[in-house]
Amino acid sequence: MRISELSEHSGSPVPSIKYYLRQGLLHRGERTSPNQARYDRSHLRRLRLIRALTEVGGLSIADTRALLEGVDGDSLSHHDLLGRTLMTVDADDRDGSGPEQRDLELADTLAGKQGWYVYPDSPMRDRLAQVLATFRALGMEIDQDWLHSYAEAAGRLAQADLEYVGGLTDVDELLEKAVLGTILGDSLLAALRRLAQASISRGQQGP
Amino acid sequence: MRISELSEHSGSPVPSIKYYLRQGLLHRGERTSPNQARYDRSHLRRLRLIRALTEVGGLSIADTRALLEGVDGDSLSHHDLLGRTLMTVDADDRDGSGPEQRDLELADTLAGKQGWYVYPDSPMRDRLAQVLATFRALGMEIDQDWLHSYAEAAGRLAQADLEYVGGLTDVDELLEKAVLGTILGDSLLAALRRLAQASISRGQQGP
DNA sequence: CTCGCTTGGATAGTCGTAGTATCCGCTATC
DNA sequence: GATAGCGGATACTACGACTATCCAAGCGAG
Incomplete structure (x- = not known):
């Protein structure tokens, strides 16, 4: 899945997705070449989670990141x-x-x-x-x-x-x-x- | 009570109080001369209410105003x-x-x-x-x-x-x-x- | 093979919100 | 009568959350 498809499936605009990537809320896609990356179901899922937390839950990006980091750490x-x-x-x-x-x-x-x-x-x-x-x-x-x-x-x-x-x-x-x-x-x-x-x-x- | 005293009693800086006045969250003081006004206990009370709603309740200024307008209307x-x-x-x-x-x-x-x-x-x-x-x-x-x-x-x-x-x-x-x-x-x-x-x-x- | 259209990624610009800061004419007080 | 403070208006700033622009590197039709 390329970023544009990810955008289409999730409903989030491409620039926003890029923003979440930059902010570390969303893990990078698997790079298939220096400037191509592939995204999968996990990105879609994460994206929906992000939007649920920010839009419905009213969390800031920073809070959301902190929270997701906790979820990610297999600690x-x-x-x-x-x-x-x-x-x-x-x-x-x-x-x-x-x-x-x-x-x-x-x-x-x-x-x-x-x-x-x-x-x-x-x-x-x-x-x-x-x-x-x-x-x-x-x-x-x-x-x-x-x-x-x-x-x-x-x-x-x-x-x-x-x-x-x-x-x-x-x-x-x-x-x-x-x-x-x-x-x-x-x-x-x-x-x-x-x-x-x-x-x-x-x-x-x-x- | 002048604005500086209001500030002191409430803990809110003078510019913020002026901001709330501008935004219509706080009623103006009673003007005693073209450029002097007197504030009273009601202003202090309102100010504390504003800060409770915004800081603890997490409301925006706009929401707070809407809410206070409802409270004010003797309707x-x-x-x-x-x-x-x-x-x-x-x-x-x-x-x-x-x-x-x-x-x-x-x-x-x-x-x-x-x-x-x-x-x-x-x-x-x-x-x-x-x-x-x-x-x-x-x-x-x-x-x-x-x-x-x-x-x-x-x-x-x-x-x-x-x-x-x-x-x-x-x-x-x-x-x-x-x-x-x-x-x-x-x-x-x-x-x-x-x-x-x-x-x-x-x-x-x-x- | 090539030429136009994406893509990933970085950098810069926008917009709204919530204040701060500056300025100015005036006034209360020393 | 100087002078610090006031009330009010306008302008500026800081921050968060995007959005737009830019660039070099693919990919895909012809």
Whole structure:
């Protein structure tokens, strides 16, 4: 498959594909001569993955690359890689200054209540603390019931995610599904939650 | 309060504040003379809200403005405004082409199972369909149990959101809390879910 | 074999977003 | 009455994600 065919099959314009190649999101094709290369199904697949992550998942190119690098490295144990990959995903520390101690404690307490073990250096721990800090900074102390509902839901979702992925033995497939499920799951959940809010708010009745 | 004090109290640099003023995210101060204006607590509050939505919620300036305009308009009924505001939030149709009919049907079926009423022209309906389409396009047919878990969780979360907000009578406060809860809730949930995934994946044990 | 049309790859330019920086007439304060 | 700061408008910058141009080297029809 030449680049133009790859473009046609994937729906991405040739220059964009070249861009992804340059950025290292897409592995180079097999060169058949100094200026000819052949692309295959794996490129097509990767390309679709890239577009899913960026367009639906809203990831930046840099985040996408980091994520794909994790998937590519045939390193580590599954769980470790899985855990680390998911934790790193789009965890760009948006704020230079780290979160305050007391927010970190809040975060740990919350996780503790759910029985979760939290890596002390986990980026998501900071992120969680940051969100909690933001609520505080805005003067709305957080309703504990509300927060509890969220934590419980998160736990159930994570369980569903891992069950879904648990049956797989192929590492590549596992990682890809986990990554996709996590990223697209964010969008899915956001859409579902809003739909539910609108419906419930309209009728003031439960499901 | 002059602009420099506003800057100091809020932590946002003066030029950024001026930028938000230009963009209409922040209402102008009360002019006390042709080139002096006074800012008050409401500006400070709004400024913090803006930064929460953009930095933590990841909204663009344009989305933030649209959202704040909804909050400002002393229009409509609460529920209508609430519903519409939340549905419109960051529902920038990322793809020019609308979703396919069959994905819309999938979306409707899913919502129907939960007993939700979905506005036929709701942007989130399209968004949901798009996410489902993406899964399909990537060749992973969706596990129905998994999807069901997500829909149920979304329903419970929406219920928690509305209960939390239900006690409020002040429209402004209600809207602000709803908006914040929804946007920051996305981040909160994303962080919690990843934390839970990592923990469960590590120990392979539930809460 | 040759001549026009791709191709792979590198470099440079574009566009939108979110700020920064500069400028200017004015004013509040020392 | 000097002078630092203000409000507002306009211009500039930095970055991300492409898009366009360029080039030498194939390939393919005649």
